[in-house]
Amino acid sequence: MSLSAMIHILVRSRRISDAQVLILKMVRKSGVSRAEFVDSLVSTYNACGSNPLVFDLLIRTYVQARKLREASEAFQILQSKGIAVPINACNSLLGGLIKADWVDMAWEIYWDVLQSGTEVNVYTLNIMVNAMCKEGKLKDAMVFLSEMEEKGNFADVVTYNTLINANCRQGILEEAFDLKNTMLAKGFRPGITVFNAIISYLCKNGKYAAAKDTLGEMSRNGLSPATTTYNVLLGECCKLDKVADAQEIFNELLHHGLVPDIVSFSLLIGLFSRRGDNERALVYFRDMYKYGLSSDSLIYTMLIGGFCRNGNISDALKMRLCKEKRLSEADELFKEMIERGISPDYCSFTTLISGYCKEGKVEKALSLFEMMIEKNL
Numbered sequence: 001m002s003l004s005a006m007i008h009i010l011v012r013s014r015r016i017s018d019a020q021v022l023i024l025k026m027v028r029k030s031g032v033s034r035a036e037f038v039d040s041l042v043s044t045y046n047a048c049g050s051n052p053l054v055f056d057l058l059i060r061t062y063v064q065a066r067k068l069r070e071a072s073e074a075f076q077i078l079q080s081k082g083i084a085v086p087i088n089a090c091n092s093l094l095g096g097l098i099k100a101d102w103v104d105m106a107w108e109i110y111w112d113v114l115q116s117g118t119e120v121n122v123y124t125l126n127i128m129v130n131a132m133c134k135e136g137k138l139k140d141a142m143v144f145l146s147e148m149e150e151k152g153n154f155a156d157v158v159t160y161n162t163l164i165n166a167n168c169r170q171g172i173l174e175e176a177f178d179l180k181n182t183m184l185a186k187g188f189r190p191g192i193t194v195f196n197a198i199i200s201y202l203c204k205n206g207k208y209a210a211a212k213d214t215l216g217e218m219s220r221n222g223l224s225p226a227t228t229t230y231n232v233l234l235g236e237c238c239k240l241d242k243v244a245d246a247q248e249i250f251n252e253l254l255h256h257g258l259v260p261d262i263v264s265f266s267l268l269i270g271l272f273s274r275r276g277d278n279e280r281a282l283v284y285f286r287d288m289y290k291y292g293l294s295s296d297s298l299i300y301t302m303l304i305g306g307f308c309r310n311g312n313i314s315d316a317l318k319m320r321l322c323k324e325k326r327l328s329e330a331d332e333l334f335k336e337m338i339e340r341g342i343s344p345d346y347c348s349f350t351t352l353i354s355g356y357c358k359e360g361k362v363e364k365a366l367s368l369f370e371m372m373i374e375k376n377l
Contacts, residue, residue: 004040008048023061038077052086059089063096072105084116091123098131106131126158133166157188168197189221196229203236224256231263238271246271262293273302
């Protein structure tokens with residue numbers, strides 16, 4: 001029995017995963033051309049009492065194996081033999097091509113799908129709208145949408161999300177709001193990505209008050225903002241040096257049960273370091289570790305800058321040495337402070353402990369931790 005016949009029998013028996021394993025074997029087999037493989041599947045199709053799912057599986061397997069050119073060629077061979085590829089496979093191929101930025105080839109396949117008489121669906125609509133939005137062709141996307149709706153393929157929440165995001169990226173806020181209102185009128189609820197896009201645009205254009213209002217609208221629509229949403233607002237507050245607003249946003253994030261991430265802490269540490277308020281910067285630096293986060297190079301750099309601006313050179317040097325993983329030198333500086341009667345603070349301990357943990361020197365880290373406990377820090 002040929003491998004092609006076995007694939008048909010497995011598909012007919014609904015053993016799809018087994019059939020896909022064999023197709024993948026043929027796809028990766030050297031010395032077998034795509035034309036030969038497709039011809040073999042077509043010639044054994046009727047004799048094995050198979051069904052069109054086998055061709056759907058063929059195209060989708062090529063796409064999953066990231067063999068997009070081969071998938072396109074297999075699609076065209078099937079089309080030339082009068083075999084209409086199921087729309088799910090067509091969508092898989094179109095989506096793969098768009099993701100790889102092979103937009104021209106995607107449009108060629110799309111027109112071939114239409115000419116074959118295969119009925120497209122809302123997934124096809126969304127894939128091609130996304131293609132036009134990625135290229136910045138928003139007017140073309142709207143024309144395409146109108147044409148598709150005339151044919152009975154209506155936009156869904158994904159379509160509107162894509163269009164609104166694209167308009168926000170291009171700074172066309174009025175159109176974005178019109179689309180959002182159209183969504184609501186049609187009974188769709190804008191998703192979190194829509195609100196994030198609008199909030200991001202407003203913040204980038206200095207419209208913090210409007211962005212904050214949009215955050216309130218999210219809650220009224222029953223949506224819970226994500227940490228990324230708050231980070232956008234937090235970033236704008238920090239950029240404008242609005243300390244009270246920044247802390248309000250951070251506290252609101254915590255109040256909603258969200259977990260701040262490294263971006264949240266970086267923004268706040270940067271804000272207070274720039275202002276020379278090292279104590280408050282260190283409060284957030286300590287809190288960061290409570291959430292299981294580790295400081296990165298940027299955070300160390302901001303803290304070092306803050307210490308230097310305030311003339312705290314020893315603290316700045318400790319941070320610098322730990323940032324550069326020169327732990328032995330940082331440890332020597334730590335000991336020198338004690339010998340000179342300068343009591344190391346919480347930051348000194350946690351900075352060194354963090355460094356030793358990253359280096360896998362657990363005993364050294366534990367020793368410092370015990371010393372902290374003794375000093376009631």
